[in-house]
Amino acid sequence: MRSKKRTTIYDIAEKLNLNPSSVSRALNNSSSVNDATKKLILKTAKELNYTRNTLASNLRKGHSKTIGVVVPRINQNFFSNVIAGIEDATYKQGYNLVICQSNELYEKEVQCVNTLINQHVDCVVISISVETTDHKHLQNILDHGIQLIQFDRVADELETLKVTNDNEQSSFEAVCHMIKQGYKRVALLEGPQKLNIFRQRKNGYLRALEENGLPVIQELMIENAWTKELSANATRQLLSLPQPPDAIFASTSDFSALGVLEVATAMTVKVPEELGICGYSNEDFTEITSPSITTIDQFSFYMGKTVANLYFQEMENTDTMVVPKIISIKPKLITRSSTQKS
Amino acid sequence: MRSKKRTTIYDIAEKLNLNPSSVSRALNNSSSVNDATKKLILKTAKELNYTRNTLASNLRKGHSKTIGVVVPRINQNFFSNVIAGIEDATYKQGYNLVICQSNELYEKEVQCVNTLINQHVDCVVISISVETTDHKHLQNILDHGIQLIQFDRVADELETLKVTNDNEQSSFEAVCHMIKQGYKRVALLEGPQKLNIFRQRKNGYLRALEENGLPVIQELMIENAWTKELSANATRQLLSLPQPPDAIFASTSDFSALGVLEVATAMTVKVPEELGICGYSNEDFTEITSPSITTIDQFSFYMGKTVANLYFQEMENTDTMVVPKIISIKPKLITRSSTQKS
DNA sequence: CATTAAAAAGCAATCGATTGTTTTAATTTA
């Protein structure tokens, strides 16, 4: 099994009494090979079951036609959709994807990045882990002359190509929507503020309160409620307040929103009449809970495509300097029953 | 950006007035390099920001330390979990993953496979598309001396390493469970019978009927109901029958089960009292529908790990022949409200 | 028919790391 030798251009050359270079050119459809011999070479290649050794080819050519992707978790809806989007776009260009997951661990993220650098990928696409505050490893990518595109969770300090969601604006709109529905005490479940996306969402929330002339109430803002369980706990705490909120913006995820909904139901607090709920991400299940959950769609698949296309675009300006560029995608508020107070 | 030249072992050698071979050996911690020089080389390598060119290394070594994965869709819970499992296991061994998606298209699947062969991956892990009936491309993998592992949706005819779910048994148990709950007319929503997994599930269904002395009723078995929409249609059709079923086994997926549930609710058919529902896959949402949906857990993450470990195991028997081997994982029935008739 | 231009094929270096073999240097033994 493992010792089977593969056909190379030398084998083809030898069989046809030609020079390997001609074989190579023929296989690359160069015009400096006679059509007849070209046909002959192609035929023989097929006969001998030849396939190009991409390793050798890329080594010679100086690139790998490979894009490395690092995400916290592959099996998370948002990320797997982004990856699917990237794959969709890169595949057409003959590029391959090498996927790594950091598992939200800084150490593993650094390892992943190093592996990708070793692999000589042409580009690294990354969404950083929650633990990541230091960016030496990202700088290292750049130092190796490798293109770097950050998406979603990006390191603001590092000037690179970025594709982000406009978290601030979408959160603003979500909270405005809730206020317009008549909710007056809107609570916020925050994610780790280390991550810029969660800071932005908080800012959107604050701006919405402000623009609607509502006070900012500290006890209605719960830090680090970014899992279903943490959100459930937070909800219990919030609903037991002397002055409980009449709405909760689970800015971290739909899973958090789900946690809220479950606790509310358990405590016989009526949603949406007594409590409005808004999540984030538009997971499939938000449509089918009862009541269905208002949320924000991030266009994850499209985001992936955007990332890929950004790379190909930048590829083309060979000689010009790389200018840090940020593409911001505007997420869409999906209003559902969980916020239909009226 | 793109013209930045990377440090090679030659650069290090030149700087230290040594031979590249010594540098290489030092970096590989060979014993035939003096400890002092080894340290010096390592230090210089770090200074010059050296990283090994895996392309060159692999070319020389004759392998790529890369595993190619082909799945119908990356962003499908089951598959992304399997991939996460594979990644988890392979990462530790210093292997990389190249991921492709066939989008359920035969043509694209063939293309993916060819790319992976070109890439000289060490192993291809595949779950075939719904369109795939022909297996030349898989044979081709073998012919190139590349290890091949099929999982979940496998081509029975091709003798390779396989990791599968025991679909027959789990379906049998699911239907038995429903019958035990008192359901007497259990309908079946089938997937495309081209795929062996769907054939097996049907067999399990049939065996359950037989062993419980229930008749097989043709009009209760609906072909090709493998999306939410198709299942919804099928359900409408089933529930309008003069003698409608009192339970539906949506053997294709939980999404199908969801379709069933929605139609039942719309038609004011009470679940589980008047209609039992069982899905397949244990998607997250099955827990939170009302009622929650009985389903079957496939241990997808574990399945991925199993695939990876199978490869590493087989790696070790260098000289022995590869014996076709099948690892069958027993899925687990998760009983929930949607089948609690009593 | 000789000369020139163009087409086709061959030659050889290159990408960067690895590794079997040889040479040199250092150390040990007689």
Added chain:
DNA sequence: TAAATTAAAACAATCGATTGCTTTTTAATG
């Protein structure tokens, strides 16, 4: 101190494809 042994480093070929340059062959032109 010379010979033998061992350690360390140098040399050179190799993996397979690509590509600039040279040579050979063929076709075209005057």
